[in-house]
């Protein structure tokens with residue numbers, strides 16, 4: 195099932211998502227939801243997607259395998275938390291499926307330590323760097339009720355149709 199994306203402005207996008215009860219992760223319903231999240235991420239041409247962006251405010255996000263150095267599969271992070279491992283932040287451009295037609299520059303930590311549960315409820319601990327670390331920080335912001343546009347600068351407006359045909363794939367949306 196493909197979900198519709200929740201666009202800004204929507205009050206829900208600015209609220210913190212609720213923690214997932216680990217006991218629910220292996221339910222048939224949650225497993226189907228995770229599968230549908232991944233499918234939606236690909237159809238909408240995103241590289242990451244938070245559950246709140248499809249209207250379900252729970253601490254869950256998915257990240258495409260193309261940006262996942264940990265393995266060959268798409269990554270699902272449940273109840274994720276991260277801590278910085280680098281002192282300084284780096285600028286780069288980001289886009290967001292919930293804010294179509296615009297990209298902006300935002301500072302993110304280059305290296306972070308992440309702890310979460312995976313799609314089967316198993317504990318995950320890993321270090322993320324560079325663009326992968328950027329995606330995790332962007333998705334965790336969503337789960338905390340924050341959009342990158344709150345902190346970004348140098349906004350660049352792009353043709354919505356151009357985005358659809360992946361002309362701007364250098365700067366994937368998350």
Ligand code: NI
Pocket residue numbers: 289290291292332336367368
């Ligand atoms: Ni986003």
